[in-house]
Amino acid sequence: MQERIVIVGGGAGGLELATMLGRKLGRSKQARVTLIDRNSTHLWKPLLHEVASGALDSRMAELDYRGQSARYGFEFLLGTLESVDKAKKTIQLAAIRDDRGKEVLAARNLSYDRLILAIGGVTADFGTPGVKEHSHFLDSLRQADQFHHYLLNEFLRVNQSIEDGNQTKLSLAIVGGGATGVELAAELIHSVSLLSIYGLPYLDQKHLKVCLVEADKRLLPALPERLSKSVAKKLKSLGVEVILNNPVSEVTENTLVLAEGEPIQADLIVWAAGVRAPDVVKEWGLQLRKNNQILVNPYLQTVSDESIYAIGDCAACRIDDERWVPPRAQSAHQMAKSLYRNIVRDYRLKAPKPFVYKDRGSLVSLSRFTAVGNFMQSKSLSMSLEGTAARWAYASLYRMHQRVLHGWWKMFLLLMVDKLNRVVKPRLKLH
Structure with a gap:
């Protein structure tokens, strides 16, 4: 049987x-x-x-x-x-x-x-009041699509408001300085930089405010401190406001209440802190x-x-x-x-072998701007990467997932399909 x-x-x-x-x-x-x-x-x-x-x-x-x-x-x-x-x-x-x-x-x-x-x-809210009611999460495709729908509406609203002569900004707040929060912040900057190509010329980076809030003293704790500082510096150069060592105590509609300092007003709030x-x-x-x-x-x-x-x-x-x-x-x-x-x-009637976790390091992509990461992380050996090499390494992670699912040949075919789609498809999804 x-x-x-x-x-x-x-x-x-x-x-x-x-x-x-x-x-x-x-x-x-x-x-x-x-x-x-x-x-x-x-x-x-x-x-x-x-x-x-x-x-x-x-x-x-x-x-x-x-x-x-x-x-x-x-x-x-x-x-x-x-x-x-x-x-x-x-x-x-x-x-x-x-x-x-x-x-x-x-x-x-x-x-x-x-x-x-x-x-x-799923993302952990740590029992923080108001998180479930007033925040977006990115744990599933449905949630990501839902946030994208709200984001598009905000693009349209703010672009029209600026065209009408109002001094309007689109404010986005992200809670969580791990990979998801950092990568999303960079992708949002990149997305807004493309809007003028697709008929929304008034909303640009000058009219965008992205705030990244992390309760810990630095971003990306899985990376070496040098790379963490490099990421924070790059995000700031892109216009992202990075707030460290200041946990969120409450979330209300369009507002983050911090343990210290003034509350943060935001049109959209994404909660990307912790996993459970x-x-x-x-x-x-x-x-x-x-x-x-x-x-x-x-x-x-x-x-x-x-x-x-x-x-x-x-x-x-x-x-x-x-x-x-x-x-x-x-x-x-x-x-x-x-x-x-x-x-x-x-x-095969053989004894099982215990699972041994091997830390291959971590990679983080800052959209089309850059990427950082470290490989072979151990007490004796660690190699850091930044820039183009790190971007290639980051892209290879997804390809390795495809290789397991489809084999080498189909993986290469999928890679070619993705390359062709970048030529014939819009660079930004606006529907």
């Missing part, structure tokens, strides 16, 4: 794992590999800030789960995980309803032999960390049940007694690869 491997979550780690297992075990009918996600398409999460700013048309980068499953030997089910029954080894998927509330599919139960949770993470697992994991009877991450052992099995695994942002895996694997795309990729190898080893 075929073993059923169920993977919940089609992010970077979940989709890569489903594809690898489908190729190896699904096609040969050694296992029935099932991927479940609440969306029909996949978009690499580090691209969401580009979707939000209009630098990327998401339709050009989305991957259809059903198409991928047909090519690589796994099955795809649309659904949202609602509950886990560890004793019966079953999960329940919530009912699916259309925009009018009409039920499309009733709630369903699925059995599993191995359950792999790869549900990702979704609250729904509390209902699944698994041991968690304080940030909702699921505790796993060195083989990525949950400490609550050895037939349930967790990878990516939702997994709490120790590096040592003091450190945990950080919630990054490279972590999800490494976990997916390690778990794939261990499952295959199990089929």
Whole structure:
């Protein structure tokens, strides 16, 4: 009888794992590999800030789960995980309803032999009053598209106001000095610089105010301090106001209240501070960390049940007694690869190998302006990059994700398609 491997979550780690297992075990009918996600398409999460700013048309980068499953030997089910029954080894998927509330599919139960949770993470609001009500988040394609819609409306409003002779500025506030916040700030500057090409000539960088607020004493704590300072300096040269060591105490409509100093007024507020697992994991009877991450052992099995695994942002895996694997795309990729190898080893009656996280460094892109990063980060060796070399390295991260999903040949074809689209498509998405 075929073993059923169920993977919940089609992010970077979940989709890569489903594809690898489908190729190896699904096609040969050694296992029935099932991927479940609440969306029909996949978009690499580090691209969401580009979707939000209009630098990327998401339709050009989305991957259809059903198409991928047909090519690589796994099955795809649309659904949202609602509950886990560890004793019966079953999960329940919530009912699916259309925009009018009409039920499309009733709630369903699925059995599993191995359950792999790869549900990702969401932005942490740290209990700050008003964040959920008055801020935009960039945790999903839907949220990125929603912010882009609001941004376009603000572009139109402010451009018309300036044309009518008013002294108007578009004010945007971003909370969180990690990669998402920094990259979004730069992309917004770049987007506004292109507006005159597409019929909005009055709104330019002089009429734009972008404020980046970070509670810590510096931006990008994952990077060396020298690079962090370099990024802050570059953002300031682009006109971004950088506020450090000053946490947000409350968010009201169009206002950030800071622990110190005057409140910040903004037409749009984006909250990009911190990562935690979704609250729904509390209902699944698994041991968690304080940030909702699921505790796993060195083989990525949950400490609550050895037939349930967790990878990516939702997994709490120790590096040592003091450190945990950080919630990054490279972590999800490494976990997916390690778990794939261990499952295959199990089929070959070999003992599993513990997961060992290798910090490959961090890369941050400041839109078309520059990029910075460091490689091979360790106590004994670290290499820093800035400028063109860092931009190439940053672009290669996405290509490596595509290589895992499609292989080398198709990756190169997709690269050529993207190059051609840059020639024939607008440089900014304005719809």
